[in-house]
Amino acid sequence: MNGHISYEYAGYLRTEKYDKEPPRRKELIVNCEKPFNAETRPDLLPRSFYVPNDLFFVRNHAPVPVLRSEEEFRLRVEGIVAYPLLLSLQDLKTKFRKHTVTAVLQCAGNRRTEMSRIKPIQGVPWLHGAAGNAVWSGALLKDVLMAAGVYPNKAEHVEFEGADLPPEEENRSGYLASIPLKKALDEDQEVLLAYEMNGEILSRDHGYPLRVIVPGFVGARSVKWLSRIICKMDSSEGFFMTKDYKYLPSSMDFGNVDWSSTPPIMNLSVQCAICDPLPDTKLSQGPYKVRGYALTGKGDHIMRVELSVNGSKDWQEAKLIKGEKIANREIPKRITAGLKDWSWVLWELVVDIKPPMVIMARAIDSACNTQPEVPLWNLRGVMNNSWHKVNILPLTSAL
Amino acid sequence: MNGHISYEYAGYLRTEKYDKEPPRRKELIVNCEKPFNAETRPDLLPRSFYVPNDLFFVRNHAPVPVLRSEEEFRLRVEGIVAYPLLLSLQDLKTKFRKHTVTAVLQCAGNRRTEMSRIKPIQGVPWLHGAAGNAVWSGALLKDVLMAAGVYPNKAEHVEFEGADLPPEEENRSGYLASIPLKKALDEDQEVLLAYEMNGEILSRDHGYPLRVIVPGFVGARSVKWLSRIICKMDSSEGFFMTKDYKYLPSSMDFGNVDWSSTPPIMNLSVQCAICDPLPDTKLSQGPYKVRGYALTGKGDHIMRVELSVNGSKDWQEAKLIKGEKIANREIPKRITAGLKDWSWVLWELVVDIKPPMVIMARAIDSACNTQPEVPLWNLRGVMNNSWHKVNILPLTSAL
Numbered sequence: 033m034n035g036h037i038s039y040e041y042a043g044y045l046r047t048e049k050y051d052k053e054p055p056r057r058k059e060l061i062v063n064c065e066k067p068f069n070a071e072t073r074p075d076l077l078p079r080s081f082y083v084p085n086d087l088f089f090v091r092n093h094a095p096v097p098v099l100r101s102e103e104e105f106r107l108r109v110e111g112i113v114a115y116p117l118l119l120s121l122q123d124l125k126t127k128f129r130k131h132t133v134t135a136v137l138q139c140a141g142n143r144r145t146e147m148s149r150i151k152p153i154q155g156v157p158w159l160h161g162a163a164g165n166a167v168w169s170g171a172l173l174k175d176v177l178m179a180a181g182v183y184p185n186k187a188e189h190v191e192f193e194g195a196d197l198p199p200e201e202e203n204r205s206g207y208l209a210s211i212p213l214k215k216a217l218d219e220d221q222e223v224l225l226a227y228e229m230n231g232e233i234l235s236r237d238h239g240y241p242l243r244v245i246v247p248g249f250v251g252a253r254s255v256k257w258l259s260r261i262i263c264k265m266d267s268s269e270g271f272f273m274t275k276d277y278k279y280l281p282s283s284m285d286f287g288n289v290d291w292s293s294t295p296p297i298m299n300l301s302v303q304c305a306i307c308d309p310l311p312d313t314k315l316s317q318g319p320y321k322v323r324g325y326a327l328t329g330k331g332d333h334i335m336r337v338e339l340s341v342n343g344s345k346d347w348q349e350a351k352l353i354k355g356e357k358i359a360n361r362e363i364p365k366r367i368t369a370g371l372k373d374w375s376w377v378l379w380e381l382v383v384d385i386k387p388p389m390v391i392m393a394r395a396i397d398s399a400c401n402t403q404p405e406v407p408l409w410n411l412r413g414v415m416n417n418s419w420h421k422v423n424i425l426p427l428t429s430a431l
Numbered sequence: 432m433n434g435h436i437s438y439e440y441a442g443y444l445r446t447e448k449y450d451k452e453p454p455r456r457k458e459l460i461v462n463c464e465k466p467f468n469a470e471t472r473p474d475l476l477p478r479s480f481y482v483p484n485d486l487f488f489v490r491n492h493a494p495v496p497v498l499r500s501e502e503e504f505r506l507r508v509e510g511i512v513a514y515p516l517l518l519s520l521q522d523l524k525t526k527f528r529k530h531t532v533t534a535v536l537q538c539a540g541n542r543r544t545e546m547s548r549i550k551p552i553q554g555v556p557w558l559h560g561a562a563g564n565a566v567w568s569g570a571l572l573k574d575v576l577m578a579a580g581v582y583p584n585k586a587e588h589v590e591f592e593g594a595d596l597p598p599e600e601e602n603r604s605g606y607l608a609s610i611p612l613k614k615a616l617d618e619d620q621e622v623l624l625a626y627e628m629n630g631e632i633l634s635r636d637h638g639y640p641l642r643v644i645v646p647g648f649v650g651a652r653s654v655k656w657l658s659r660i661i662c663k664m665d666s667s668e669g670f671f672m673t674k675d676y677k678y679l680p681s682s683m684d685f686g687n688v689d690w691s692s693t694p695p696i697m698n699l700s701v702q703c704a705i706c707d708p709l710p711d712t713k714l715s716q717g718p719y720k721v722r723g724y725a726l727t728g729k730g731d732h733i734m735r736v737e738l739s740v741n742g743s744k745d746w747q748e749a750k751l752i753k754g755e756k757i758a759n760r761e762i763p764k765r766i767t768a769g770l771k772d773w774s775w776v777l778w779e780l781v782v783d784i785k786p787p788m789v790i791m792a793r794a795i796d797s798a799c800n801t802q803p804e805v806p807l808w809n810l811r812g813v814m815n816n817s818w819h820k821v822n823i824l825p826l827t828s829a830l
C-alpha cells in the first residue's frame with residue numbers, strides 16, 4: 033500500500049516502546065507489565081452484570097498503539113471484494129446502522145494457573161478473572177462486508193489486522209486473526225466492528241477507536257485497534273492463528289509439537305468459575321452466599337450451574353441471574369425457542385460453610401455439554417474449563 | 432379434520448397391538464420387545480462408516496404403524512402458514528429438490544445402563560449401541576415450509592406428529608416433538624423430510640414412508656412415520672417434549688420433579704464410545720486394535736479422540752477415520768473453515784493389552800467441549816457422555 037505498512041495507513045504512530053501506555057486502575061491484578069496483561073479481581077466480577085470498562089481484563093500482546101488523531105483513523109476493507117473500502121470512524125458511525133450486543137469475552141488462557149499445577153506452562157498466569165461481560169455497539173461486520181461487495185463463493189475467511197506490533201508476528205505486521213466468512217455474514221452471529229463498550233467510547237486498552245467483537249469466540253479473535261479487514265480464501269497465517277491459541281494434545285510439548293495437527297481455537301467451551309469467596313479464603317462456620325459466573329459458546333445458553341460442598345457427592349442448583357430481568361424459570365423457554373445468547377450468567381447460592389472444605393462448581397449448557405473434572409493439560413495452557421474448585425480455610429484463632 | 436384423527440388422515444390403519452411388527456435381524460440386542468427397542472451390537476458399529484439399515488438401532492414408543500398403501504399416504508402441513516398443504520409421497524419426491532445428508536442419530540438414552548450403575552433409572556437399558564450413522568435423502572423441510580408460506584415472524588416452532596400412538600401421549604395423538612423454526616429454515620442445518628436411508632426406501636422400523644431427520648439433535652426429534660407438520664408459536668406440549676427427554680438436575684427424582692425447570696433436550700453433546708473390544712472381554716497380553724465412534728452436535732467436528740490405558744494418567748491420540756476420504760491431517764482445515772458436520776467419526780488405535788485393565792476413551796470437539804469423567808446422573812438417564820471405560824479381563828487358564 034504505497035510503501036506504508038498497515039498501522040501507519042490506519043493513522044497510528046509507530047509504537048514499539050512502552051512509554052505511551054494508558055493509565056490503569058490499581059484494582060486490576062497485573063500478570064505481566066510489558067506487554068500489559070491484567071485481570072479483574074475475581075471477587076469483583078459478580079458485583080455487576082456488565083464489568084466496568086476500567087476493571088475489564090486486558091490482554092495485550094504489544095505496546096498499546098497510539099492513534100495520531102481520530103480524524104486520521106482509516107479502516108481498509110480489501111481482499112476478495114468488488115469494492116475495496118477506506119472508511120473513517122465517522123463513516124462507520126453514520127453510513128451503517130448501529131447494532132448493540134451483550135457478549136462475554138474470555139481469554140483462551142483464563143484459568144491457566146490452575147492447569148499449570150498439573151505440569152508447568154509458559155504463558156500469562158491467569159487466574160479466573162480473564163473473562164468479562166459487556167454491551168458492545170458498532171457496525172455489523174456483515175453490513176460492511178456487503179458494502180465492500182464480498183464474493184462469498186470465492187472468499188472463505190475474514191482476516192483482521194490490529195495496529196499493535198507483537199514481536200511474534202513476522203514481517204512486522206500487526207496482530208492477525210481470522211474467522212470464517214460464514215460466521216461474519218450470518219446476522220444472527222452479531223459480529224461487530226465495535227466503537228462503544230458499555231455505552232462509552234472504547235478505551236485505549238480495549239482497542240480505541242475500533243475493535244472486532246466476535247460473540248462466542250475466544251477473545252483472541254476480537255482483534256483490537258482494528259486497522260484492516262481482508263477477505264481471503266485461506267485462514268490467517270498470523271502467529272496467533274498458527275503457533276499459539278491451539279488446544280494441542282497433552283502428548284505434545286515444545287520438543288514434538290506439530291502445530292498443523294490442531295486447528296486454531298475459535299469457540300468458547302462451557303465454563304464456570306466461583307468468584308466469591310476467593311481461593312484459600314478463611315471463613316467461619318455458617319451460611320455464605322457463593323457467587324460466580326458461567327458462560328459458553330455457539331450462542332448456547334447456560335442451562336444450569338451446580339455446586340458441591342461434599343467432594344462431588346451431591347450437587348445443588350445455583351440461582352441464575354441473567355441481566356436484570358431473567359430468572360431461572362424463564363430460561364428454559366428461551367432455550368427451547370433456540371434464541372442465541374452471547375452473554376455470561378451470574379449465579380449465586382447460599383451454602384453451609386464448614387472449613388476446611390472445597391467448594392466445587394460446574395455448568396451445563398443448553399447443548400447438554402458440561403465440564404471435565406480435571407483440566408486437559410496442553411502446551412499453551414488454553415481452554416481450561418475443568419470444574420472450579422475453591423479451597424476454604426478455617427479462621428485461625430490468634431496464636 | 433372431519434372427525435379423522437391424524438394417523439387415519441395420513442393413510443395409516445389403527446395400530447394398537449403388536450401383531451403387525453416387521454421382521455428383524457437376530458443380531459440386534461433387544462432391550463424391550465413391546466414397544467420394540469433394540470440396539471446394534473457395539474462391536475459391529477465400527478465395521479462400516481454407515482450402519483446397515485437392518486442393524487441400525489430401533490427406538491419405538493408404540494406398535495409400528497401400518498400404512499394402508501403408499502398411494503394413500505398424505506402429509507399435512509398446517510398451522511401458521513399461508514397455504515396449508517396436503518402432500519403425497521410422490522409430491523415430496525417430484526415437487527421438491529432431493530437433498531442428501533450424512534448424519535448420525537443417537538438416542539438420548541444411549542449409555543443409560545452405565546449411568547444407572549450410580550443409582551437405578553427407569554427406562555430402556557441401552558448400552559452404547561443406540562447410535563448410528565447413515566446417509567439420508569429427502570426434501571428439505573425448509574423447501575416444504577416455504578411452499579406452505581410459513582410466517583417466520585409469527586411462528587417460532589415446527590411440530591411433527593408421527594402416526595405411532597404411544598400410550599403416554601394424551602388424547603391419542605401420535606408421537607409429538609418440535610424444533611425451533613429458525614433451525615428448520617436454515618438451509619445449513621439440513622433438516623430433512625427423509626424417504627431414503629442409505630440409498631434404500633425407509634424400512635418400517637425406521638419410519639416408512641417418511642421421517643424427519645434433524646441433524647445434530649437427539650433422535651427423539653427425528654420423528655418417524657411423519658403424518659403432520661404444524662407451524663406454531665409455542666413448542667410442542669407432547670409428552671416426549673414436556674415429561675421426558677429432559678436433562679434434569681441430579682437432585683430431582685419422581686417425588687420432587689419439576690418438569691418445567693428444564694428445557695427439552697435438543698442438541699447432541701460430545702460423545703465417544705469404545706466398540707471393540709466389548710466390556711469384560713477376555714484378552715491375552717499384546718497389541719490390540721481398539722475401535723469406536725465419536726460424535727457431537729451443533730454441526731461441530733470431532734477434533735480429537737484420546738485413549739488412556741493407565742487410569743487417565745496419559746492419553747494417546749486415536750486415528751480418526753471419517754468417511755473413506757478424510758484423514759486426521761485434513762480435519763483441522765475443515766474445522767477452521769467453519770464447515771458444518773453432522774456425521775460421526777470412527778476411530779482406531781493399537782494399544783498394549785495387559786489384563787486386567789481398563790481402557791478409557793474421551794473426545795474433544797471443534798468447539799473445545801469435552802466429556803465429564805463420571806455420568807451426571809439424572810432421573811431419565813439421558814445424555815450420558817462420560818468417559819467411556821471398558822474393562823478387560825485376562826484369559827483364564829482351564830481349571
Ligand SMILES: [Mo]
Nearest residue numbers: 091139140252
Ligand atoms: Mo487471549
Ligand SMILES: [Mo]
Nearest residue numbers: 538539650651
Ligand atoms: Mo430416544
